[in-house]
Amino acid sequence: MNIVHYFLQHHQEILELTLEHLWLVGISTLLAVAIGIPLGIFSAHRPGWNRPILGSANIIQTIPSLALFGFLLPVPWIGARADRLAILALTLYALLPVIRNTYTGIRGVDRSVLEAGRGMGLTDRQLLFQVELPLATSVILSGVRVAVVVSVGLATIAAAIGAGGLGEFIFRGLAMVNNDLILAGAIPAAVLALSADFALGGLERWLRPR
Amino acid sequence: MESSSENRPAIQLHNVSYTLPNGQALLQNLNLAAQRGETLVLLGRSGSGKTTTLRLINRLLIPNAGEVLVNGSNVVQGDVIRLRRSIGYVIQDVGLFPHFNIEKNIGIVPQIEGWDAGRIHARVEELLHLVGLESSIASRYPHQLSGGQRQRVGVARALAADPEILLMDEPFGAVDAITRDQLQREFLSLQQRLNKTVIFVTHDLREALRLGTRIALMENGRLVTVLSPGDFLRSMDPLASAYVKAFGESLTSVANRGGA
Numbered sequence: 001m002n003i004v005h006y007f008l009q010h011h012q013e014i015l016e017l018t019l020e021h022l023w024l025v026g027i028s029t030l031l032a033v034a035i036g037i038p039l040g041i042f043s044a045h046r047p048g049w050n051r052p053i054l055g056s057a058n059i060i061q062t063i064p065s066l067a068l069f070g071f072l073l074p075v076p077w078i079g080a081r082a083d084r085l086a087i088l089a090l091t092l093y094a095l096l097p098v099i100r101n102t103y104t105g106i107r108g109v110d111r112s113v114l115e116a117g118r119g120m121g122l123t124d125r126q127l128l129f130q131v132e133l134p135l136a137t138s139v140i141l142s143g144v145r146v147a148v149v150v151s152v153g154l155a156t157i158a159a160a161i162g163a164g165g166l167g168e169f170i171f172r173g174l175a176m177v178n179n180d181l182i183l184a185g186a187i188p189a190a191v192l193a194l195s196a197d198f199a200l201g202g203l204e205r206w207l208r209p210r
Numbered sequence: 211m212e213s214s215s216e217n218r219p220a221i222q223l224h225n226v227s228y229t230l231p232n233g234q235a236l237l238q239n240l241n242l243a244a245q246r247g248e249t250l251v252l253l254g255r256s257g258s259g260k261t262t263t264l265r266l267i268n269r270l271l272i273p274n275a276g277e278v279l280v281n282g283s284n285v286v287q288g289d290v291i292r293l294r295r296s297i298g299y300v301i302q303d304v305g306l307f308p309h310f311n312i313e314k315n316i317g318i319v320p321q322i323e324g325w326d327a328g329r330i331h332a333r334v335e336e337l338l339h340l341v342g343l344e345s346s347i348a349s350r351y352p353h354q355l356s357g358g359q360r361q362r363v364g365v366a367r368a369l370a371a372d373p374e375i376l377l378m379d380e381p382f383g384a385v386d387a388i389t390r391d392q393l394q395r396e397f398l399s400l401q402q403r404l405n406k407t408v409i410f411v412t413h414d415l416r417e418a419l420r421l422g423t424r425i426a427l428m429e430n431g432r433l434v435t436v437l438s439p440g441d442f443l444r445s446m447d448p449l450a451s452a453y454v455k456a457f458g459e460s461l462t463s464v465a466n467r468g469g470a
Contacts, residue, residue: 116305119268119377120319120367121294130318134309 006180014169018188021165024158025151025192028087032094032147037140039095040102041128050103057096065089065157073161086155086163093154094147101143105136138208145200152193156185166192218282219243220375220407221267226276228262236262237431240276246374249401249408251422253415253453258428260411264377267409268297280375295319298368298376298406302383304360306352312338312363313348319371337366342396358389365397369404376408382417394420415457419443427453 007014043050063071068089073079078088109132117127133140159167169185172178221244228237237259244250252260265271266278269285278285285293306315314321316337317330325333338345341362352360361381368376382390382397394417401408401421412418418425419439427434427442427450434449443454 110303110305110308112301112303112305113307114305115270115303116299116301116364117307119265119270119294119299119301121291122318122322123291126322131307 003180003183006184010184014184014188017164017166017168017185018192021152021155021167021189021192024083024086024090024155024163024165025148025196028090028151028155029094029144029148031087031091032098033144035091036095036098036143037102040099040140041106041132043099044103044106054096054100054103057099060092061096065093065154066160068092069157069161082158082161082163085161086158086165090151090155090158094151097143097146097150098140099143101146102136102140105139105143106132108139109135138204141200141204141207145197145204148196148200149193152189152196156189220246220281221409222279222282223263223266224277224279226263226266226273226278228259228266228271229274235431237266237273240431240433242426242433242436244407244409245423246407247405248423249410249421251418251425252409252411252428253413253418253422253425254428255413257430259431260413260428261379262431263428264379264409264411267375267377268294268299295323295371296373296375298370298373300361300364300368300376300378300381302380304352304364306360306363306367308352311349311351312355315352315363316348316367316370318367323371333370334366337369340369340400341366356389357385358393361385361389361393362396365400374407376406378408379411380413381410383412383414390417397421415453 039053043053060068069085072085072088075085075088078084113131113135114127117131122130155165156167156170158165159171166185166189169181173181173183173185221242223240223242226237226240227235229235240259240263242250242263252263254260262271266273267280267285269278269290272286280293280297306312307318310318313331313334316334317325320330320333334348335345338348343359343362343366347355347359347363352363355363361384364381368378382393385393398421410418410421412421419442422439424436424438425442426436427447429449435445435447437445437450442450445451445454
């Protein structure tokens with residue numbers, strides 16, 4: 001009962017921090033998609049680049065998140081504001097699933113379909129936009145889905161460097177040994193992650209080629 | 211001028227060699243010409259270089275030596291996209307686009323060539339009829355069709371922009387014997403009406419004899435001989451007679467088993 005009371009009392013702040021959280025996750029996901037999909041396409045088309053690109057994204061993934069925030073702190077323009085720093089770090093983490101799934105999706109297109117398309121005189125661009133990307137969409141989207149769910153969780157750490165978001169409650173709660181506060185951050189974050197997962201899952205099923 | 215271009219072979223290969231980057235030679239010194247309106251069958255075992263030859267004609271591969279001429283011009287020098295759109299291409303796995311319905315599949319080349327929707331629609335109707343399919347199939351998707359229907363759609367798609375040349379790579383190899391027989395019969399009647407220059411790859415002697423104006427026999431990346439179907443059956447060439455013998459024996463052994 002305590003917690004319901006707490007939620008009602010602080011709904012304004014919870015809403016604000018949830019929006020802030022969404023903003024961090026949303027911008028970083030968009031950036032990861034904008035960078036990761038072209039990189040995934042590139043590595044699928046140029047076999048020699050696949051290892052270095054996926055390898056780098058993999059290495060980034062292994063850096064503990066707090067350490068990554070720390071590493072980025074001295075970077076000029078980025079380190080100047082906590083939200084920039086958080087967005088960059090979240091973008092870097094989201095890259096791997098986006099790149100990997102784009103690569104897998106495009107490599108998974110039936111070779112005979114490509115052979116026929118190329119033989120009929122489709123340009124590389126037409127082949128990419130009319131054949132490869134549409135057929136890879138659901139695989140790419142499931143990568144984005146993983147990226148979003150992971151980002152929602154990771155973004156709570158952003159509060160440690162003062163970037164805001166639902167992590168504020170969690171860190172405050174930890175410092176004050178107050179479970180209500182921790183839950184005020186954790187529950188909305190979990191709800192965000194689940195609803196993003198559900199929505200993107202629905203989109204993925206809807207776009208799946210028959 | 212006009213008559214000289216009419217008499218010129220539609221496709222010529224001069225001293226063509228193709229070698230993989232690892233040094234393996236797939237084709238050596240190939241000389242071959244296809245006359246306008248003929249069906250030239252490339253017959254050979256897998257690895258003999260038939261498909262490689264086909265893919266050199268629409269420049270999916272580029273020869274290491276020699277030249278490939280289509281209508282007298284070197285394919286390596288012209289615009290590759292124009293070249294490919296002027297040549298129909300049918301492959302064994304068909305390669306229909308799974309996310310496009312049949313109408314969009316058949317109309318893909320006209321669409322990227324910028325035809326208006328009405329003209330594409332009319333052309334698709336015409337082609338479906340030509341290859342013996344119902345127009346109601348147009349709104350279906352490739353996975354909803356049988357193997358034989360998919361092959362017909364593949365042929366219709368290759369014919370969409372009315373190319374003079376058709377390259378067919380074992381187009382009837384993946385269907386059952388009865389469907390294959392039917393498709394071969396339809397191919398012959400289609401070819402009588404359309405008079406395309408067809409290069410047809412197969413490893414099946416019976417198919418080669420039935421469909422070919424001439425048969426080019428290939429082995430290990432080399433051209434062995436080019437013969438009409440009649441001459442092929444009488445040929446003294448060791449490889450050609452080996453094919454005929456194997457073919458004859460398969461018939462006899464089946465007949466004997468039937469008699470026993």
